[in-house]
Amino acid sequence: MSDIFISYARPNEPLAKQAAEALRTAGYGVWRDDELPAHRAYGEVIEERIKLAKAVLVLWSNDAVRSQWVRAEADAAREAGTLVQLSIDGVLPPMPFNQIQCADLMGWSGDVDAPGWKKVESSIASLVGSVAAPTEQNSDIEPGRNVVVCALPFVNMSGDPEQEYFSDGISEDIITDLSKVSALSVVARNTAFSFKGKPIDTAALARDLGVTHVLEGSVRKAGSRVRISAQLTDCTISLQLWADRYDRDLTDIFAIQDEISKAIVGALKLKLLPKEKKAIEQRGTTNPDAYNFYLLARKQWISGKAGDRRRDEAVVRICKQATKVDPNYAKAWALMALGQSELRFWHGLQEDGMPAAEQALALDPHQPEAICVKARYLQGEGRHEDADRQLAVALEIDPESWEVNKEAAMIAFRQGRVAAAVPYWEKALSLVETDCHSGHMLSCCYMALDDLANLDRIARITIARVEKEVAQDPTNGSAIAMGVGALCAIGDANRARDWIDRAMLMDPENNSMRYNLACSLSIHLHDFETALELLEPYFAQISMTQLRHIDVDPDFKELREVPRYQDMHSAAEARLKAAGQPLFAAGTSTSS
Numbered sequence: 214m215s216d217i218f219i220s221y222a223r224p225n226e227p228l229a230k231q232a233a234e235a236l237r238t239a240g241y242g243v244w245r246d247d248e249l250p251a252h253r254a255y256g257e258v259i260e261e262r263i264k265l266a267k268a269v270l271v272l273w274s275n276d277a278v279r280s281q282w283v284r285a286e287a288d289a290a291r292e293a294g295t296l297v298q299l300s301i302d303g304v305l306p307p308m309p310f311n312q313i314q315c316a317d318l319m320g321w322s323g324d325v326d327a328p329g330w331k332k333v334e335s336s337i338a339s340l341v342g343s344v345a346a347p348t349e350q351n352s353d354i355e356p357g358r359n360v361v362v363c364a365l366p367f368v369n370m371s372g373d374p375e376q377e378y379f380s381d382g383i384s385e386d387i388i389t390d391l392s393k394v395s396a397l398s399v400v401a402r403n404t405a406f407s408f409k410g411k412p413i414d415t416a417a418l419a420r421d422l423g424v425t426h427v428l429e430g431s432v433r434k435a436g437s438r439v440r441i442s443a444q445l446t447d448c449t450i451s452l453q454l455w456a457d458r459y460d461r462d463l464t465d466i467f468a469i470q471d472e473i474s475k476a477i478v479g480a481l482k483l484k485l486l487p488k489e490k491k492a493i494e495q496r497g498t499t500n501p502d503a504y505n506f507y508l509l510a511r512k513q514w515i516s517g518k519a520g521d522r523r524r525d526e527a528v529v530r531i532c533k534q535a536t537k538v539d540p541n542y543a544k545a546w547a548l549m550a551l552g553q554s555e556l557r558f559w560h561g562l563q564e565d566g567m568p569a570a571e572q573a574l575a576l577d578p579h580q581p582e583a584i585c586v587k588a589r590y591l592q593g594e595g596r597h598e599d600a601d602r603q604l605a606v607a608l609e610i611d612p613e614s615w616e617v618n619k620e621a622a623m624i625a626f627r628q629g630r631v632a633a634a635v636p637y638w639e640k641a642l643s644l645v646e647t648d649c650h651s652g653h654m655l656s657c658c659y660m661a662l663d664d665l666a667n668l669d670r671i672a673r674i675t676i677a678r679v680e681k682e683v684a685q686d687p688t689n690g691s692a693i694a695m696g697v698g699a700l701c702a703i704g705d706a707n708r709a710r711d712w713i714d715r716a717m718l719m720d721p722e723n724n725s726m727r728y729n730l731a732c733s734l735s736i737h738l739h740d741f742e743t744a745l746e747l748l749e750p751y752f753a754q755i756s757m758t759q760l761r762h763i764d765v766d767p768d769f770k771e772l773r774e775v776p777r778y779q780d781m782h783s784a785a786e787a788r789l790k791a792a793g794q795p796l797f798a799a800g801t802s803t804s805s
Contacts, residue, residue, distance in 0.1 A: 216341045218266035219245040220286040222276035228301055229272055230458075231323040236270075237453050238325075239334065241341060263289045268340040270333065273300045273315065278307050297336045299329065360481055363400040363424045364388045366409040367441070370433040378512035379505065380432040381406075383441070383470065386496075387428070390474040393492045396483040400424060401613070403644045419448040426454070428477065439463050443473050445480050455480035466504065467496050497577075498542040506535035507545045514548060515615065517682035517692040519650035520725030522560050524691075528552035529564070546573035547582040551616065554589050559725075561756025566590075581607040585620040592624050593758070600624055615644040622654065629765055631658050642674070649678045653695035653729065656702050660736060661767035672702035690720025694729035701737030709733065717747075727751045728759075732768035745777050752781040757789050 217236055221229040233243045244262050259282075263269055269290030277283040287310055290296035298306055298315040306315050314336070318329040325334075364387050369380040385402055392399045400422060418424040430443035444456035455476055459469045474493050478485045485493075498504050510531035518524040532549035535542055546569045554566030566586045573583035588603035604624060607617045622637035635658050642651040652675030659668040679696030682689055693716040700709035713730055720726055727747045734744035755763075760782070763769060772778050 216242045216267045217244070217337060218262050218269045218286075218290075219243060219272070220269060220277075220283050220290075221245070221272040222274055222280045222283055224276045225272055225274050225301060228321065231321075232270065232272065234456075235323060235325050235330070236337070237456065240452060241337070242451060242453060259286065260289070263295075264293070266290075266295060268297050268337045269293075269295045270297045270299070270337070271306075271310075273298060273304055273306050273310075274302045275304050278304055295340060297333060297340070299333055359398060359423070360396065360426065360483070361398040361400065361422070361424050362391055362426045362428060362477070363405055363408075363418055363422065364391060364428040365413065365430075366406050367430040367432045367443075370431045370440075371435065376432075376434055378508050379434050381512070382504075382508035383432055383466075384430075386470055387473060390470065390493045391428075391477065393489050394474075394478060394483065394485060395489065397478075397481075403646065406646050409646075415446060415448040415451065424448055426481065430473075434463070437463050439466060439469070441469055441473070443476075445477055463501050463505075466501050467499065470496075497544045498539045500539040500542070503535045503539035503542050503545060506531050506538065507542065507548065510535065510545070510548055510552075514552070515645045515647055517647050517649045517678070517686075517689055517695075519648075519691055519695075520559070520729070521691045521723055522556070522725075525552045525555045525560065529556065532569075541576055543573045543577035543580050543583075546570070546576065547580045547586070550586040551582055554586050558589065558593065558758040559756060561754075561759070579610050581610045581614050582616045584610070585617055588620060588624065592627065597628055613644065615641050615648070618644065619651065622651070626654070626658070627762065627765060631661050631767065634658060635662075642671075647678070647682065649675055649682060649692050649695045652678065653698055656698050657732070657736075657766070657768055660702070668702050672699040675699035676703070688719045690716045690723045690726040691729075693719070694726040694733075697730055698733040698737070701733045706738060709738070724751050724754055728763075731772075732766070735772040736768040736770075739771070741772055741775050741778075744772060745775070745781070748778070749781065752785045755785050755789070760785060760789065 219229050219233055229245055233245055236243045244266070246259070263286060269286065271277070271283065271287045271290065284307070287296060287298075287306075291310065291313070296310070296313060298310065298313060299318045300306070300315055301318050301321060303317070303319045305311055306313070316329040316332040316336075318327065318333075321327060321329065324330065364384065366384045367380045369377045371379075384405075388399060388402050388405060391397055404422070413427065413429070415424075415427055418427060425448055427446050427448060428443060429446070430441060433440040438461070440458065440460045442456075442458040445454045446452065447454050457473075457476065459465075459472070461469060471494055475485065475490075496504070498507075510528050513524055513527050513531070516524060529549055529552040532545045532552065535545035536549065539545070550566040550569035550573060552566075553564040553569060556562045556564040557566060567590060570583040570586035573580045584603050584607040588600040588607070591600035591603060601624070604617070604621045607614070608621060611617055618637045618641040622634040622641060625634040625637065635655065638651045638655045638658070642648055642655065652671050655671045656668055656675065659665075659671060676696055676699045679692045679699065682692040683696070686692075693712050697709045697712045697716070700706075700712060713734070716726055716730060728751055731744040731747045731751070734740045734747070763782075769778075
């Protein structure tokens with residue numbers, strides 16, 4: 214918790230920053246409004262921070278005297294008895310603050326030995342208590358101490374929720390960079406992101422997760438400029454070890470990320486090995502526009518719109534732009550290949566993901582998502598063992614990849630190995646907080662395995678995620694359909710039927726959504742007639758992969774015995790064979 218709140222007028226920000234750094238060097242926790250979170254009201258946070266502060270340092274100036282915010286903050290501190298004042302341009306504090314001592318720091322340049330600053334420090338010490346300045350010894354990591362860093366998601370300060378993908382992407386990259394430092398233990402991305410938008414209790418992080426240090430920050434992106442603020446706090450002694458702000462052109466984004474990672478290593482007084490330094494500096498691209506496009510595409514890919522053809526088309530379209538800007542960007546080629554393969558196998562379109570996958574692997578032979586595309590094609594040819602070998606390679610390269618775990622789960626499911634698919638979907642569910650689909654598929658698996666305890670657990674997780682997704686996008690039919698199955702699993706049939714009506718009203722052309730709704734109607738509600746009504750347009754456009762998927766889906770075990778279903782299935786199979794669609798033994802899907 215910050216001991217000191219700094220109040221100042223915006224033109225005086227450079228001096229406010231100097232004052233903050235001087236106090237932090239002295240060992241105090243300091244807060245000023247450059248740390249305002251994007252998701253909360255300005256006035257609410259200011260009021261909260263002033264109440265929590267043991268001292269409020271007001272920097273008076275001609276600009277500050279005219280600022281209603283500074284006056285209001287000073288008045289709150291005066292009433293609380295926490296006001297400490299200094300004048301930076303010789304102006305006297307306005308009434309009634311002129312009745313309280315005010316240090317003179319006119320012309321101050323940050324000199325901590327200046328008489329005026331010594332007066333400020335004395336007042337602060339009387340309110341907060343003396344804090345010994347950190348020495349070389351207490352700043353060092355104790356020998357044998359396990360350093361565990363939790364890099365929290367950086368707050369999007371751009372004023373545009375659509376820029377969230379950018380701040381999230383930077384946060385993920387910093388977590389990845391820190392994970393490359395052998396002397397550090399880093400809290401996993403999924404755990405760190407579970408704290409997104411929530412008040413942070415560093416003591417609880419230390420107690421519950423063994424965290425020794427917390428990294429917090431914010432990102433403001435506007436046009437060709439980016440501002441990133443970051444700070445590192447030692448949880449065990451509540452001391453801010455390092456803080457900085459980077460105000461640069463967007464072209465410097467990679468340099469900023471490198472500087473943050475190296476600054477953290479330096480603040481922790483750890484040794485960065487040459488190979489670790491090289492690994493941190495490798496970004497896959499040196500082009501900030503390509504990087505921005507990739508982050509935007511992947512945000513679409515991991516959204517709660519699994520199975521939606523529009524999502525897959527957008528991913529391919531954006532990745533094409535990324536590879537146009539930087540033809541050597543292997544990650545963008547791999548993600549494009551995944552999107553194209555989804556369009557080919559699941560949606561039955563004339564797309565081919567192999568050329569993009571091969572290009573990705575030519576640039577980076579260890580690109581796991583591209584290897585997954587190869588596994589899809591092998592599985593489609595019925596070469597199950599070869600597909601499994603490719604997936605084993607991808608999992609060895611990156612066992613923490615959401616994409617790889619999703620692919621491994623779906624291919625096992627398509628092979629009829631429901632129990633084998635479960636751990637991969639559990640892993641995927643834990644890796645990305647917007648993933649509703651893995652929960653939906655786990656519900657299907659646990660239902661088939663008659664594991665009611667896990668079915669209930671997963672259903673409740675899925676409902677919470679769907680509610681969050683739909684609150685952001687009420688038209689997200691894919692997420693609503695996955696929530697229907699979860700509601701059915703916990704026995705809330707009435708709400709499930711309301712959601713079915715809502716999904717069909719919002720997104721009736723979404724065929725994958727129709728499929729998932731039919732799953733719930735069949736396995737949970739035993740409403741075969743309504744399920745068949747939803748499936749009729751689905752069968753009219755079904756791909757061969759979708760047809761083979763429905764053949765192994767346990768949700769349709771009883772529905773397959775209904776004559777109307779059998780007629781629709783036979784007609785669809787005959788149409789596909791006549792059209793010359795290859796009889797893929799199994800493709801891949803983002804829908805159940």
